[in-house]
Amino acid sequence: MRRLGGIDAAFLGMETHEVHAHVVAVSIYDPSTSPHDFDEDHAKRLLLSKLDKIPAFHRRLVNVPGSFTLPYWIDDPDFDIDAHVFSRQIEAPGGRMELTAALTDISERGLDRNRPQWELHVLTGLEGGRVAHALKMHHAAVDGATGVAITQTLNSLDPDDVEIGPPAIWPPDSVPSAWEMLRRGIGDTVGTARTLISVERDILGLLPRVVKAFIGSGPAPVRTVPRLSFNQAISPNRSLAYTHLDFAAVRGVSKATGTTINDVVLAICAIALRDWLTQRDELPDKSVIAGVPVSTRAATESTDSNQVTAVLAALPVHLDDPLEVLRLVAADMERQKKAIGEAPADLTEKIASLLPPIAVGIGAALVGLTRMNNFVPMPFNLGISNVPGSREPLYCTGALLVGQFGFGFFPHGAGLNITLDSHVDTFDISLMTCPDLVDNLWDLADALPAALTTLMEAVETLPAPQKAVPAKAVRAVEAPVSDKSGDAEVIVDAVSRPRKKQPVQTR
Known part of the structure; x- marks a missing residue:
């Protein structure tokens, strides 16, 4: 047990x-x-x-x-x-x-x-x-x-x-x-009392360090969450879509601008969301806020349980300069990573362990029953996850893995999720929403490769020593997005080698 x-x-x-x-x-x-x-x-x-x-x-x-x-x-x-x-x-x-x-x-x-x-x-x-x-x-x-x-x-x-x-x-x-x-x-209740004392000590010791980390990164922006059409109570229904990006192109933008791959991914999402929200006639005049999970697991730790926290990333969809979008995203993430680094890795887990499951269940039921997220906002508009995968080809009993998508989930009030899975030379991107709130999810999926192209074109305007986007990657990203009724193939099979089928050996 x-x-x-x-x-x-x-x-x-x-x-x-x-x-x-x-x-x-x-x-x-x-x-x-x-x-x-x-x-x-x-x-x-x-x-x-x-x-x-x-x-x-x-x-x-x-x-x-x-x-x-x-x-x-x-x-x-x-x-x-x-x-x-x-x-x-x-x-x-x-x-x-x-x-x-x-x-x-x-x-x-x-x-x-x-x-x-x-x-x-x-x-x-x-x-x-x-x-x-x-x-x-x-x-x-x-x-x-x-x-x-x-x-x-x-x-x-x-x-x-x-x-x-x-x-x-x-x-x-x-x-x-x-x-x-x-x-x-x-017996566990006795342990919970000890955890409460530990959490109180952690928080009291943490506050001065977090404030110092934020102040040291410059003045923190005042952050409010805009109300969008998918920030309402949801139904049980789901709508899914997916697309992909060229990993070399994303990495090239990262190297050219001195930002992380995660910064580039978030900037791509911001640029795509800007175009999509404009199309939907609901572009806000402030940043959209994304809840971004961050692993707190050490490399040597067991994978038996969830070990995550989250940051609230500001996506400046109201700006039309893609390089400025990337700069602001990178600065915001750097500030938040410094603050997270000051906190004990297990603080989120300790706080969550104090909540009786029956209380969490009753609270969740009341949120759904009252539809309170139709008038009480969540602290974020959508969720975005970036899951690093294998950089080498993988095979399942000889069959090449050619695509990998992870469809996440979302709570009431934040009815949109984007998950990116890196795999060999590709970012496979999955999107999920509630169709009662959003009826054009594929348009957002198609906007993501276009957003990467926009960002790469902006990088081309930088001084020559700063540019590092491979020409091959540019060509890959500029390829047209497949038709919605097209092939389910998600990457070009350039790494497989044809082999004849062999009879299955029995023991």
Whole structure:
């Protein structure tokens, strides 16, 4: 048994009929180089062989009676792979509209709290014979680092690593009685009192350092959040879209301007949002605020629980100079990183662990029931996540991973999420919104590559020693965006090498 972290439990508590607190990671494969049939049976055999390496796949929840303290994970004694892996054929012609229609249906359905918090959907029928694995996991069981670790476990750097091992053996737990969980809950309450004292000490010691960090970076801007059409109470419905950027182009802008890749990504989002909001006739006269998750996990720490905090990034959509947008984004992020660096890495986790799950659940239900975000604003307009992936090609039993998208989630009042996954030489970008609030999400998806082109053209005006955007990257970004009904292929397969299918070897 293992107790959930405070952030993990908060993700469980905030989930309601309208707010789905799971994420969907989509991996698109070219199975032509694999000796296996990429079907549901293949996925089940692969996952069973890896279960001992992915604890989240065989853990389920056990609550403390009354939910007055954090729940626990146990290794499920009744684990059944058939309850977690499914398959479906998407509609013809298998382009990006048909793929996102299937993913939307998957995203709108919750997970069974009585089982481990994940599902894998094998989606066939994509153009070019490609197959997508849509892994849906509750955010209580996964964060960005955990997702990267799972991707590394299910894939290999070796294209010839095609064998699937026997089912893994892992020791299941017995289901604890209500009395045992009550006893644990009472004991945990004593620990919560100690945490409260620790949090108070951390905050009192932190305030002077944070103020000093902000003052040392210049005067802090007065920040208010504009009200936009997607900053309202949401429904259970979802709308998805995706696109991609050339990683070399993003890196070239970063080098040319002395900014980070994350700064460039946020500036691209700001430029695209400006064009999109102008099209929607709701461009504000101030910055749009993005909630940006930041990992607090040390490189040597376990990936068993969420270890994140967040910053509120100002995206100056009201400015039309792309280089000024990038400069302001970079300055704002530098200021906030200094402030975060002053805080204990586990402060957010400590604060979250003080919240009784029942209180979080009641609060989330009241927010949805009263629709209060129709008149009470959130501290941010949208969420933007940047998840670093492998810079080397990955293969799943010989099949090349050609695209990877992570569809996040959003709460009431902030009904738009953009997630960027870097993969080899590509940024794969996924977008999610509530269709009751936004009806043109694909327009925003198409605006993102155009925004990168705009930023690169601005970099070309800099003095020659500062320019470092590769010509190849410029050509890649200037390529036209595919038609909405076009190919589901997300990157050009320039790294795969054709290999004949070999018969599967049986043991």
